[in-house]
Amino acid sequence: MSGLPRRRYAILAEGRLHEAKTAHGVLRYGKDEVVAVLDSTLAGESVAGAMPDLLPDPGRDAPIVATLQEALAHGPTSVLVGVAPAGGRLPGEWMETLREASEAGLEIVGGLHQRLGPEFPGAKVWDVREPPSEVPIFSGEGFAVGPKVALTVGTDAAIGKMTATLELERTARAAGITTAFVPTGQTGVIVAGWGVCVDAVVSDFVAGVSEMLVLQAAKSSPDLILVEGQGSLAHPAYSGVTLGLLHGSCPDCLILCVSPDDTPGYAGVPRPSPARAARLYEEVAALVKPAPVVAVSANTRGLTNGEAQAFVGKIAYETGLPTADPFRDSADPILEAVLGS
């Protein structure tokens, strides 16, 4: 969304930049600038040096520094908690760094379950997971949205739906297609600077909030609206979030995200095959509004190039759909399928 004030982030990733998914998302895709990353174990390097595959554009590089004082020299407006702590709550030394940052006039930004607002009374805090105080019930207004709406769905949670959506957006923009990315999870919201974590919304309102986000995205009349999916229809803990988003966002088409992982999933529940998942997503979507699965986004991270190629070919064969890994290769085949649907 345009017109929002731009942030300049210092990202807190002490000792864990390599696994800091929120940090990676903001560094690679963020609308806002990253002026410094705090990780004393990598201090002196730059992000592009430490993680050669992360940044598609050298202009997005940022220095890695050891202390908040060094970060402040780069003029940040905001300090972002870039790593989810193992125990769920931030360690004491991180809280101390956030306090110092706040005293230096910085906004604190966190996407954790742990809300930071109450921990820093008087400070400027953006708790990304905190839903809006007023949330609507689904109205049906989303049925009349003008631009084409595509939603990513998955055979599992945490399978790369946000990455697929953002890579598709990058590819579309590069092709001169105006797009609006609709963020529905914490990293997506920080990347885009707006949105709602739909899984933090009271369940009666998930569809209504999803519809509201698409209506907001439609205001700028983009060529294409790309909605970040959540969870999976087959995930026993989060399927309700997935379906609220699927029905509420009123998509015209779906992109199925898959991975080669065929071990038992959450709570021992098997992941559905891509073909079965595609069929079920279509059938369940059609209860409210038809939305064909037009392409498959394959997350081949950890595979060799040969293995990845074989996996992509296998999924394309099994589903009969254009299939690509938009991160390793290109999102072009997926974009083409979305535009042609």
Add this chain to the structure above:
Amino acid sequence: MSGLPRRRYAILAEGRLHEAKTAHGVLRYGKDEVVAVLDSTLAGESVAGAMPDLLPDPGRDAPIVATLQEALAHGPTSVLVGVAPAGGRLPGEWMETLREASEAGLEIVGGLHQRLGPEFPGAKVWDVREPPSEVPIFSGEGFAVGPKVALTVGTDAAIGKMTATLELERTARAAGITTAFVPTGQTGVIVAGWGVCVDAVVSDFVAGVSEMLVLQAAKSSPDLILVEGQGSLAHPAYSGVTLGLLHGSCPDCLILCVSPDDTPGYAGVPRPSPARAARLYEEVAALVKPAPVVAVSANTRGLTNGEAQAFVGKIAYETGLPTADPFRDSADPILEAVLGS
């Protein structure tokens, strides 16, 4: 659940007893006693006289009175808001009556979106829609529940799932089968004196809360656990709640609730046919745990006996499943199907 303190209700239904669904539920099915109903337009009558079809058991009858003072003479412990107000908020004179009841030592019980606790500081208030402060994520423990678990699902919201579930419970108990009813909506919770309104829970936790309720119900080792369904897989606003409950409660079998209404549903979305709904519920349930639809509960309210019989026959033919209206006729065919599955 046993061991909970029993309430003695005075029900507030001024001018609207005939449409007071929460009041009807508590009068017909409630574990707690109703000692008086406030509706000055029917004062002097009894509930059984005013609504001949409502009470299956003459022992559940209650006097209708005109004032709170008269109701207090019957020794209530609690005053229940028995009608949902049109505008969403209770009118001033009702608030005044609740204040007087509270001053007389009564607990205030409300199942509305409007929370009453903050309106009556210091009073004893049970806001039925207020979720527990600590809610769990789904764990998979529900897969190992011993007793058979049956869940009601529907082709639409507000189609009689609670009534079907409670009629099935009455029938099972009469047949000497120990049952636990799992309440998931406001009237069900008031009827049973425990439970959670799952649609008021943050969406990440709907499956976990549903699982928790079934685990609680299983503690008394009943022969059968009957879970009150919510919403519909085809309802664009509430399908997420429905799916969270469907996966989280880990049912062994489903009872599909249908009505003859084939006009467009919420936001113009068509209601699915019973056969299509049954197939989809089964397919979506099977992503996590198989649960066949074993019977159909037909809500034939408003039809003549002949029309009702024809509708029940048509649905049985279309679905190939035992079908009955448990309210008009008997829940026996449904109970038999559940036990035989």
